[in-house]
Amino acid sequence: MLVSRLFLALAVVALAVAPAVAQGPAGDDKPRSGGEMVYVVPSDAPSYDAHREETFGVIHPLAPFYNTLLRTDPSDRTGVKVAPSLAESWTISRDGRTYTLKLRKGVKFHDGSEFTSKDAKASYDKIVFPPPGVASDRKGEYIDIEAIQAPDPYTLVFNLKHPSGSFLNSLASPWNWIYKADILAKDMRWYETHVMGTGPFTFVEHVRGSHFVGKKNPGYWDRGKPYLDGFRAIIMKDSAAQVAAVRSERAFIQFRGFSPAERDTLVQALGKKITVQESAWNCAILVAMNHEKKPLDDRRVRKALTLALDRYEGSKALSRIAIVKDVSGVQVPGTPFATPPAELEKLAGYGRDIEKNRAEARRLLKEAGAENLSLTYKNRGVPMPYEPLAVWLIDNWRKVGVNVRQEVVEAVNIYAVLRGGDFEIASDFQCGYTVDPDLDLYKFQSKELNAANFSRYTDKVLDDLYQKQGQAAGVEERKKLVREFERRLLDEEVHYLYTLQWYRIVPHNARVRGWTITPSHYLNQQLDTVWLAE
């Protein structure tokens, strides 16, 4: 039941997230082989082991060396369509608790050894059931798995504790690279400093802080691929330097994305030599309001803070200068569980009449005895888009008489601040590799249930709604429950503020073909389908 629901959802997504883009990738002509693809990565990889890292800085330069069991379809703009990879097919039992994967035969690691279910099992064991002394960051994501079995060399079976609508998608997680069992058996940490995969490219070198080089894997199992002879990933932290690299055509692309101004500069300078791909980005900046600090324990004050925001004007203005665009509720616009615009406008702070909203905000503040309120907004020390957004927020709040001071907190400190509750209001975010209510709403459960509830509230009604939507009988039923959840979260109780949805803009050299933008910068980085036009 749940599974069919998910598939239906995927189908809807595929239909819903249509154009909305200036120019699509020009990928109709026949792929051409050859050439080295040079691209820019805005940060260096902390270690090489994606199982334990959380930054795209690992995915972008290293994903081409590996495969996952399943993947998202490289030509799918929604990033939720699951496609085979090392597993060529899968079946799901009737009760939705057993997933049986048929693995591909004849796949070889770069050292020539044969890939079997032993390797797949060892890799997933490392993530789901790490031995003592090995930290696995993503254990929590796979809490539903009861056992992993490899009955024969080309079959892998996952037994779940209970059916899960998002499990298939998690098997396509871009983080779950398949490693070699023999190596893991000897040293669980080997992959932090070495590379050995089955992917379309083989590792050549990594100069720390400088670049990665990969070359074509001639024995790649997917015959005819990859098209490229190799790639070179240049690490470049400064965004102006990244733009300069693409502009001078020394590099072809930077996959994470540029700001609107940077896009315009490139288009202006290079004209037809630049292709622009854009997409809603599965990331949203939230404002956590600490319920343990007065007067934020008062629902009226929190409501005033959301009513003060002119989201539509913000969307129009900020989309010219920052990587944000859509006004959205708790789901990425255009996805199956997203709020229809008409319904969105009914939520506090989403109404079109801003004067009315702000008058109401002032009234609420007065009623709560919180006129001339002064607050400190602790902001994550990441310039784009946190900085412009903070300027916008503070200005909006000022218009209802709330005086907010920004304090920038280094990224390395922000979690201590958020978890310790040492703030009044603070920036927070919701970001993931796939759009799914289970994943996206998880953090809004009561503080007793999850440590990422930085607004620090207890709301049993919300917890209940979360459970119910996860077990809903059908899409329509689930939609209703998600709406109810959203209304309670953002309108009635105003536990959190959603600001604007991120917007991903990737202007790249027109020679780059066969790469499709998705709502997540973690997806679609294997480069097996990418080729360079003349």
Place this chain on the structure above:
Amino acid sequence: MTSFVVKRLLLMIPTLISVAVLVFFLMRIVPGDIVALRFQGESSFASKESLAIERQRLGLDQPIWKQFLVWGGGLLRGDFGTSMWTGAPITEELRLRFALSLQVAVMSTIIAVLIAIPLGVLAALRQDTWVDYAVRIASIAGLATPSFWLGILFILFLLVVFHWLPPMVYTPFWVSPVQNLAQLIWPALAVGYRYSAVATRMTRSAMLEVLREDYIRTARAKGLWQQLILSRHALKNAMLPVLTIIALEFAFLLGGLVVTEQVFNLNGLGQLFVDAVAHRDYTLIQALVMLVAFVFIMVNFFVDLAYALIDPRIRYR
């Protein structure tokens, strides 16, 4: 002389030890947690348990004094350990970056000296004339221009006018001198110009001082030709303080070009330092600070040595 050298060398030890103690404990006062940063990133599911495992692995669960002893012991054996962030040996992290930073520092110094000494001498010889004013304005302008600003202008100029960008990746000089210089000449020019401003001013005032001494004052009355000849003697005497300032600045260039490296996308020690601080990568920060402090102290030592060789009185102070 030998006893002077030995004494100065011995004096370095307590300084280096103090630097080690200071940086070690200072970094542990700074709030922030490398483990939390790594495991609570963009899709946070990390459990307290995995955080604890990771802390234990990095030895961060040990008492601070014990951590210090482990690190200090390693230092004594010449072992910097591994980076907490990347897991790679510190020496591997430092090698190429040190080469790049050293080269930029050397090139900037050469450029600075080539600009500063002739201009400084000229300004002093022509004190309070338009030449002096022009030199001073140019050098003060150098001091007043933020280096990141100059860097951005450089890059933009190359891009817009020549549609050209310096190579993006560092190639050691011995591999390809052309590639190497094509990348590093620009930051060296931007830094060298700024750095020459300090040295020009120093040269000018040192020259002025020497020129005021009696024998030169007499000579100056005799005309330009003699002046030039004498200025050579004057220059020699004026060089000590200029050398000092150049030497000290050199040590700062090695690790302090944070913003310039960012703008020119150089993979050097300054950027590494900023990243290490941003990640709270204790082992790497400690190694970097020790390295830069060591270079600074050595440079200082050689400057003192130069003084002592030239002016024997200093030795006995």
Place this chain on the structure above:
Amino acid sequence: MALDRPLEDVVALADLTPERSVKDGVVDFVRHRPLGAIGAAVVLLNILAGVFAGVLAPYDPVATDYAAMLSRPSLAHWLGTDAFGRDVLSRILYGARTAMLVGFAVALVGATVGAVIGVTSAYFGGRIDLAIQRVMDIFLSFPLIILALAMVSILGTGLVNVIVAIMIPLIPRASLVTRSSALAIREMPYVDAARAAGYRHRRIILRHMLPNVMAPYLIMLTAFLGQAILLEASLSFLGLGVAEPTPAWGLMLRGAAVQFAETAPWMAVFPGLAISLAVFAFNLFGDSLRDALDPRLRTQ
């Protein structure tokens, strides 16, 4: 550095302690040091801009106007507007307030604390001097910007914290300079006399030695002013200085200013000029002050 200057120098320096009226001094300075006078005038202008920003600025520096985003210089906005439609001129004027506040706070406190340490160290000499100088050496062996970075990490961002973060690395530099001047003064007969007369150390240091290092102190002060403004701009550029929406020059050069460098250059050009001009003026003034007070002073 050149630590031991011959006694005559110091006598000359002591001679400089003005008995003349301030007015004569100023007139003299303007006549003989035209560059310094220009510098002083610009400095004054900056201070006035900072103090009277509230009166001079045509707009509220934090008021956004999305209808006027990124508009080029015009009659309504003489220096154009930024990415939020805020008036660039108003933000520069208010930015002068931030810059002067940071500059003067850092320079005055930093130079004074440094001078006291330097003079104390020189006065006592021997082990105390050695100990203090070694501590200063330790601080000196860190590049300035890196020490400032570390301080910001410890203290957090914000105006007061930035002031402290910039000030601390400057203290050892100030102490080095004043110590070398004070070393010579310590040997002066009147200091000996004071000591022989049994005056307390504190009195001798405050009454006899400090006034005599006034010249290097003043020169250092002006140098620090410029340096502090530049450092603040660099920290802000790196995102570690004061936070938006506070108007500050370094902040104005960051983010959107770089991204729109070609399409809206006024966003970056004018605050960049403001920084350069202010630092330039402080240095010009300081340089001439050095020439005027002590032509032989070697240390920076």
